[in-house]
Amino acid sequence: RKEVEQDPGPFNVPxxxxxAFNCTYSNSASQSFFWYRQDCRKEPKLLMSVYSSGNEDGxxxxxxNRASQYISLLIRDSKxxxxxxxxxxVNVGGTGGFKTIFGAGTRxxxxx
Amino acid sequence: xxxxxxxxxxxxTEMGQEVTLRCKPISGHNxxxxxxxxxxxxxxxxxYFNNNVPIDDSGMPEDRFSAKMPNASFSTLKIQPSxxxxxxxxxxxxxxxxxGNTIYFGEGSWxxxx
Numbered sequence: 001r002k003e004v005e006q007d008p009g010p011f012n013v014p015x016x017x018x019x020a021f022n023c024t025y026s027n028s029a030s031q032s033f034f035w036y037r038q039d040c041r042k043e044p045k046l047l048m049s050v051y052s053s054g055n056e057d058g059x060x061x062x063x064x065n066r067a068s069q070y071i072s073l074l075i076r077d078s079k080x081x082x083x084x085x086x087x088x089x090v091n092v093g094g095t096g097g098f099k100t101i102f103g104a105g106t107r108x109x110x111x112x
Numbered sequence: 113x114x115x116x117x118x119x120x121x122x123x124x125t126e127m128g129q130e131v132t133l134r135c136k137p138i139s140g141h142n143x144x145x146x147x148x149x150x151x152x153x154x155x156x157x158x159x160y161f162n163n164n165v166p167i168d169d170s171g172m173p174e175d176r177f178s179a180k181m182p183n184a185s186f187s188t189l190k191i192q193p194s195x196x197x198x199x200x201x202x203x204x205x206x207x208x209x210x211x212g213n214t215i216y217f218g219e220g221s222w223x224x225x226x
Contacts, residue, residue: 032213043203043217044155087155091211098211099168100145104154 001026003101006088010107017078021106023071023088031098033064034089035073038105044087047073078110114138116218118204124224130192133221135204136185145215146179146189147203155203161187194225 006023013019025033033050048055050062050071061074071088088103117136125131137144145160159169161181169179176195181187191198205217 032211034213043219045217046214049213091213093211099160100157100215102147102155102157 002104003027003092004088004090004103006086006103006106008104008106010109012109012111013078015078015080015110015112017110018074018076019078019108020075021073021086021088021108023073023103025069025071025088025090025101027090027092028069029092030069030090031093032091033071034091035060035062035071036087036089036102038085038087040084044102047086075108078108080110080112083108083110116204116206116216118202118218118221120221121219122222122224124226125194127195127225128193129225130190131194131198131223131225133189133202133204133223135187135189135218137187137204137206138208138216139185141206141208141216142184143207143209144181144187145203145205145207146187147205147217148200149203149220150200158189191223194223196225199224 004025035047036044037047038044048057050064054063059076063072085105085107087105090101092099119134143162146158147155149155158171159179164181179189201220201222203217203220205215207215
């Protein structure tokens with residue numbers, strides 16, 4: 001089983017739609033959680049951190065459920081520019097340091 | 113501000129040749145990572161350094177791969193000998209925070225081994 005699992009998609013949605021991505025992680029010792037965005041042929045970039053209480057950044061809302069080891073990202077009022085791959089990221093701490101694990105990503109296509 | 117700088121951006125090489133990828137992390141960042149990304153396997157952590165010391169190299173595929181960080185501003189990832197299955201995008205990334213809260217990626221080195 002992969003340490004971080006995501007539905008690869010692709011999700012094809014019209015402009016203005018609401019779309020949600022889910023992610024599960026296997027290590028209960030995971031300490032911090034993030035969503036990164038990767039555009040085609042570009043490097044991943046931080047989209048937002050995910051906090052236990054849930055957090056919102058404009059049209060983006062992230063949720064964390066530690067009991068179920070589940071993270072979600074909700075995008076409201078989708079824009080064409082939201083088309084990208086969204087990577088779920090988990091930090092796991094250990095005696096030797098930490099380890100940052102990326103999911104394989106969920107591809108989103110927003111169409112006019 | 114300069115971000116993470118990688119070179120070469122693109123390389124095409126023949127099977128059996130040595131490949132050296134280079135990375136300059138963001139100044140002041142204590143941790144440096146090497147990732148490999150392919151369509152089949154996604155983004156895989158190969159190795160990471162903290163204060164120039166390799167902390168976890170469990171992701172390095174095999175002995176053909178080696179990485180060094182001789183000082184805080186430079187790291188290399190070497191593949192010798194290269195094989196076609198090594199074709200991928202290799203990303204270097206750095207972070208100032210040992211808990212790894214934000215990782216900043218370079219633009220990647222696109223490697224094709226023929």
